[in-house]
Amino acid sequence: xxxxxxxICEVTSELIDLALREDIGAGDVTSLYFVPEDRVxxxxxxxxxxxxxxxxxxxxxxxRRVDPALQLTKLRNDGDVVNVGDRVLxxxxxxxxxxxxxxxxxxxxxxxxxxxxxxxxxxxxxEGTKAKLLDTRKTTPGWRTLEKKAVAAGGGxxxxxxxxxxAMVKDNHLMAQNKLEAMQDAIxxxxxxxxxxxxxxxxxTLQQVEDFLKMDGVDRILLDNMSNDMMARAVEMRGASGPxxxxxxxxxxxxxxxxxxxxxxxxxxxxxxxxxMSLDLSLEIH
Numbered sequence: 001x002x003x004x005x006x007x008i009c010e011v012t013s014e015l016i017d018l019a020l021r022e023d024i025g026a027g028d029v030t031s032l033y034f035v036p037e038d039r040v041x042x043x044x045x046x047x048x049x050x051x052x053x054x055x056x057x058x059x060x061x062x063x064r065r066v067d068p069a070l071q072l073t074k075l076r077n078d079g080d081v082v083n084v085g086d087r088v089l090x091x092x093x094x095x096x097x098x099x100x101x102x103x104x105x106x107x108x109x110x111x112x113x114x115x116x117x118x119x120x121x122x123x124x125x126x127e128g129t130k131a132k133l134l135d136t137r138k139t140t141p142g143w144r145t146l147e148k149k150a151v152a153a154g155g156g157x158x159x160x161x162x163x164x165x166x167a168m169v170k171d172n173h174l175m176a177q178n179k180l181e182a183m184q185d186a187i188x189x190x191x192x193x194x195x196x197x198x199x200x201x202x203x204x205t206l207q208q209v210e211d212f213l214k215m216d217g218v219d220r221i222l223l224d225n226m227s228n229d230m231m232a233r234a235v236e237m238r239g240a241s242g243p244x245x246x247x248x249x250x251x252x253x254x255x256x257x258x259x260x261x262x263x264x265x266x267x268x269x270x271x272x273x274x275x276x277m278s279l280d281l282s283l284e285i286h
Contacts, residue, residue, distance in 0.1 A: 008061050015142050016061055019104050031096040039095040041285045043102075045109065047082040048280040052120045054078045054150035055112030059089060062105040067097030078153040079116070088281070095285065102283045111143075112150040113279035119154025119272050122256055129260035131267050134159040134246065138270040147273045159268060168222070170202040180211055187217040200246070209234045218243045220266075225249035228258050235263035 008016070045059070053076050063070050070093035082088060088109075091098050123133050135151040135158055137144070148158045160166035167190055169183070187199050200220035203209045212221050221243045223231050231247055238245060246266040247259050259267055 008057065009145055011142065011145055012058060013061075015146075016058065016065060016104075016108075019107070020062070020065060023104050024100060028096070028100040031099045035096050035099060037094075037096065040093060041095040041098055043091045043098050043283055043285045044087045045089040045091075045106070045281055045283045046087045047084060048282050050081070050083045051113050051117035051279040052154050053080045053082050053088055053113055054116035054153035055109045055146065056089065058112070058146060059105040059109040062108065063091055063098070063101045066101040067094055069093055070097055078149070079155075081120075082113075091283075098283075098285065106281055106283060108146070110278035110281050111140075111276075112146055112153075113281065114276040115147055115150035115273055116154035117279055118276040119151050119156040121253060122269055122272065123155040125253060125257045126260040126267065129263075131247075131260035131264055132157045133272075134266050134268040135272050136268050136270045137162065138274040140273070151272055154272075156272060157266070166198045166200060168200045168202070170222075171204065171224070180215070184215050184217075187215065191217045203234075206230060206233060206237070209237055213237060213242055220244045220246055222246045222248055222268075223264065228262050231259065231262040231264055 056074055056076070056078055060072050060074065063072055070091055073090040073092075074088075075090060076082060076086070076088045119133065119135075126133060133156040135148055135156055137160070139147045144161065148161070152158060160168065183201075190197060190199065198219040199217055200222055201208075201212045201215075201218055202222040202224050203212060204224050204226075209221060209223070212218055221234070221238075223234055223245055226234070226247070226249075231245070234245060244265040245263075246268055247262070247264045248268045251259060251267055251269045252271065256267060256269070
């Protein structure tokens with residue numbers, strides 16, 4: 001038996017409350033009218049397909065919010081591989097409460113397990129290289145903290161959380177700026193005001209890579225939609241020291257191994273979150 005106390009951040013707490021209001025409304029009429037008030041049940045959530053576990057804390061919190069008297073047992077940890085039939089959570093208590101919380105808890109758990117499982121597939125394709133797998137900001141609104149935790153559970157690495165914790169100068173920003181001198185001045189001002197904030201510049205061409213390597217204060221260069229040959233050349237241009245290099249664009253399970261072999265430090269993949277399929281999980285009352 002594993003402890004079930006988990007810290008839920010404020011945003012996730014609000015998300016749980018919203019989900020409960022959305023689903024329960026004025027009351028669970030099915031349970032109220034068709035399940036005896038004094039009925040007590042033992043239930044478990046189990047995997048119906050193989051995958052990687054994530055989201056146990058939020059699932060447990062859903063049951064806790066519906067009925068603090070429920071007895072909750074976590075059988076597996078986030079990051080664990082589960083196979084068909086493996087139980088991950090057990091719930092004991094009022095049958096009405098278990099049934100009311102069931103779908104909301106599963107919605108969170110299935111989505112987050114799907115992201116962790118998707119991430120683990122990508123991670124397997126970069127093993128043996130120096131490349132680390134990154135997520136992106138292509139997340140479900142309001143779910144970012146949860147989805148990034150699921151990426152970490154799957155073995156991935158979190159990129160910036162939002163617009164506030166890393167300056168990422170992309171092609172549209174470059175079009176608005178249009179001069180390297182002005183960009184260098186902006187980097188100096190940012191580093192002076194916010195020394196802990198990293199600066200990442202997006203490069204579409206090797207000429208841009210060359211230009212950015214000459215600038216001060218650049219922590220990372222994003223190699224956007226470059227061919228593997230171009231990325232390998234960028235790694236050579238950077239040499240043993242200099243900004244870290246991140247590959248982005250056109251990354252899927254068929255291409256990621258080749259990208260990793262170019263020697264880049266990071267590979268960012270939006271599909272970890274925006275295209276993950278939910279893992280099939282089920283709750284059964286025994």
